[in-house]
Amino acid sequence: MDPVTRLGVVGCGLMGSGIAEVAARSGLDVLVAEATHDAAEAGRRRLTVSLDRGVRRGKLSEEQRDQALARLSFTHDLGDMADRQFVIEAVAENRDIKTDVIRALDKAVEDSAAILATNTSSIPIIDLAVATERPAQVIGMHFFNPVPVQQLVELIPALTTTEETVERARHLTQQLGKQAIQAPDRSGFVVNALLVPYLLSAVRMVEAGSAVPDDIDRGMELGCAHPMGPLRLLDLIGLDTAQAVAESMYEEFKEPLYAPPALLRRMVAAGHLGRKSGRGFYTYTA
Numbered sequence: 001m002d003p004v005t006r007l008g009v010v011g012c013g014l015m016g017s018g019i020a021e022v023a024a025r026s027g028l029d030v031l032v033a034e035a036t037h038d039a040a041e042a043g044r045r046r047l048t049v050s051l052d053r054g055v056r057r058g059k060l061s062e063e064q065r066d067q068a069l070a071r072l073s074f075t076h077d078l079g080d081m082a083d084r085q086f087v088i089e090a091v092a093e094n095r096d097i098k099t100d101v102i103r104a105l106d107k108a109v110e111d112s113a114a115i116l117a118t119n120t121s122s123i124p125i126i127d128l129a130v131a132t133e134r135p136a137q138v139i140g141m142h143f144f145n146p147v148p149v150q151q152l153v154e155l156i157p158a159l160t161t162t163e164e165t166v167e168r169a170r171h172l173t174q175q176l177g178k179q180a181i182q183a184p185d186r187s188g189f190v191v192n193a194l195l196v197p198y199l200l201s202a203v204r205m206v207e208a209g210s211a212v213p214d215d216i217d218r219g220m221e222l223g224c225a226h227p228m229g230p231l232r233l234l235d236l237i238g239l240d241t242a243q244a245v246a247e248s249m250y251e252e253f254k255e256p257l258y259a260p261p262a263l264l265r266r267m268v269a270a271g272h273l274g275r276k277s278g279r280g281f282y283t284y285t286a
Helices: 014-025 037-056 062-070 078-083 095-108 125-129 163-175 191-208 213-223 230-237 239-253 262-269
Strands: 006-010 029-033 072-075 086-089 115-118 138-143 152-157 179-182
Touching: 006 014, 006 078, 006 095, 014 029, 014 037, 014 062, 014 138, 029 037, 029 078, 037 062, 037 072, 062 072, 072 078, 078 095, 086 095, 095 115, 095 125, 115 163, 125 138, 138 163, 152 163, 163 179, 191 213, 191 230, 191 239, 191 262, 213 230, 230 239, 239 262
Parallel strands: 006 029, 006 086, 029 072, 086 115, 115 138, 152 179
Antiparallel strands: 138 152
C-alpha cells in the first residue's frame, strides 16, 4: 500500500496542531487549515513553539525541527485541500460544525479516492459519512492528547466505510508512529466509554462534598498508579470538551452515568475550562 505523502489537517487547536506536528515530523507534506488568516497564523506560532520546545527538551535536533517546519504550510481556505490524499478534521467537538467541515472537504478534495477522517471523540461517524458523496471513504481517527506523546489512535469505521479505507487509515497511523485499535461506531467508542463515567464520578464527588480535588487525584495516582488523577485529567482535556463528549454519549444511550453533572455545566458556563483558560478544578499560570 502506497504511503500518504500529502496530508491535510483542518483545525490547529490542541488536537489539530498535535496531529500536524506528528505528521510533519514523520516526513509528510502537511497543509493545515484554520477558519481565518489570523487563526492560521496563530496555528503556525503554536506549532513553532511546540517544535522549539522539543529541541530544548532534547526530543529532536534543530535540523529535525527546521525540516518539520519546512513541511508545514497554512491556509484559511478549504479549497486549498484539493490535492490532499488524506484529510483529518480536528475542529470543535460540535456535530453541526464537523458536518459542515466534512461536507466542504468532500467538495474541495479532488481525488475521488481520498479519505476524509474525523478526530471526533464521541459523534457517531455515520452521521458525518452520510453528509458526503464518499461515505465509503469516511472514517473516525480518534487521537489522544497530547498527540506527540500518546501512542493510541482509535479507528472507527461507519457502516458505510470500506475495509480498504480502514487499512489505509491503519497504514497512516503506522506512518505517524502510533498504534491503532478498532472501535465500534457508538458514541464514546472504546476509551471514552470507559473513561467518561469515571471522570464524571470524580466531578460528582466534588459536587457532593465527599472529597476535595487534590485528595481525589492523589488517591487515584497513589492508590491505583494512574499517571494523572481524574480532575487533573479533566483540566487537561478541557471541561468544555468533556461536557460535549458526555452530552453526546448521554444523547445516544440515555444512561444517567453519562449525564454531565451540574457542577461541570456551571464551570463551563463560567469559563473555567481547565488549563487552556487558566482555571478549572485547579488554577494555572502561563
